[in-house]
Amino acid sequence: MKKNIIFIISFLALFSSVLSAQNATTAVAPTVNAGDTAWMIVATAFVLLMSIPGLALFYGGLVRRKNVLNVFMQVFIIVAIVSIEWVICGYSLSFGSSKGFLAPFIGGFDWAFLNNISINDLSPYFISHSQIGLDGKAIGTIPHIIFIMYQCMFAVITPALIIGAFAERISFKGFFVFTILWSVLIYNPVAHWVWSADGWLFKLGALDFAGGTVVHVNAGIAAIVTAVMLGKRRDYKRHAIPPHNITYVVMGAGLLWVGWFGFNAGSGLAADGLAGNALMVTHIAAAAAALTWFIMDWIIDKRPTVVGVSTGAVAGLVAITPAAGFVGIPGALVIGMVVSIVCFCMVAYVKPKLGYDDSLDAFGVHGIGGIIGAILTGVFASPFIQSAYSGAIYGNFHQVLVQLIAVLATIIYSGIGTFILFKITEKLVGIRASDKHEAIGLDETQHGETAYNNFD
């Protein structure tokens, strides 16, 4: 995402000459750009909208009625706990800097509790809009604290995506401990690798505009690992486990689609043409993916299903995420179509064949969709969008290799890390709900509430 920072150096050379010309007059103090700032505040709210209620409705509709509150509760509590974690240490570990050999892998504690950050500071991270600070370094055009809050919403939604894998059978205590550990120890380092100016994947030139690897591959791999380790739901394969409220699924998918405009078009950290491109390709990829899934459903299962188009749209949104700032309409169309076909096969054929119980297809849609998107970004990145980046179809085959390295590194780290954290959580508090609790439903047994009550 912060790929452009690499150009600080070249810009610096240019601007320092400009500055020296201005030396006679006083240096101009950098100012907040009102347009960029206004858009980023809105985008931040949009990304929160994706988690609550978007993802909560999407997942909540897909589970059975006895577990819907448990899913809502998990998303809600993730928003609360990860936001606190973010200001305590998450932001500093992700976007801060550390010394020595750890620098490419994780940030330090300089910004813990948002220490040393004032409300008048400008964001040190920027993509297309920057200006020269009083110290002669390039700096962003939005307040630092807005960048922090915007990134907070990304940190929130990533663990929320994982719950689709273990829905309907995890104890709330186990979920709670696992989520905190995962956010601190898995999300923060991977975000640092890809987005921080010191990160090793960033320096390698990995393209990830809005979080294909950091958010979706990361969460998707954690999803498959937890789904396999936790085992199947007691009713899996004994009978179908159909969604209990498909209207929720559609509302959730719709809110995700809307919120994704903030997620992708906000990732340029400016209100400009690049944000416009991100918004456009996001919309087109989602539409192409929804349409592709709809056609496959119609041909293969005789009737187009509502759950199908909702899933297709989300798969398209996932896949376009890393690509939004790099590809144009042709790339968006191909990415949308390819991801829908692959995810459909994963969900409809590969999953039942392998027999793992990824309850709501967090891996099948987010993991696989994220991997496809990250790799295809390396294929379709177009120099007509950002002139510095091009992909394989413009002759830069090296980019595909870099994307593969980024994906593999994320898979390995997230996979092994999740495995270890799962074991630790299991030892500490236990992680699977008891068979009886699972049968009765997690709403009643974990929260003492039920979603649909017949009497006043």
Next chain:
Amino acid sequence: MKKIEAVIRKSKFEDVKQALYDAGIEWFSYWDITGLGKSTEEQIVRGQSFQSSFIHRRMISIVVRDINLDKTLDAILNSAWTGETGDGKIFIYDIQDTIRIRTRESGPEALFNKE
């Protein structure tokens, strides 16, 4: 007086409703039911097909005078039939008495409007 309860296919509900109107049945109640047993039906969720033992049907309930029993049964039997497994069942009960709350008249008289 007899009470008729019939489990029918949801897809046949409109036909049964029309047949009952045509047979002169003025009022009946119905609700959706889910049966659970050994037989299964195919269900497709996100492209993945399951053999589901949860079977969805509709139940209708009618109380009729004895003279209307046969034509009501005929109406249901003819309209709910497809010939495939799973067409449903009809249950017939004796009704001890009926009382119209508004006028307190009882017996078969309470079952229909004389006007």
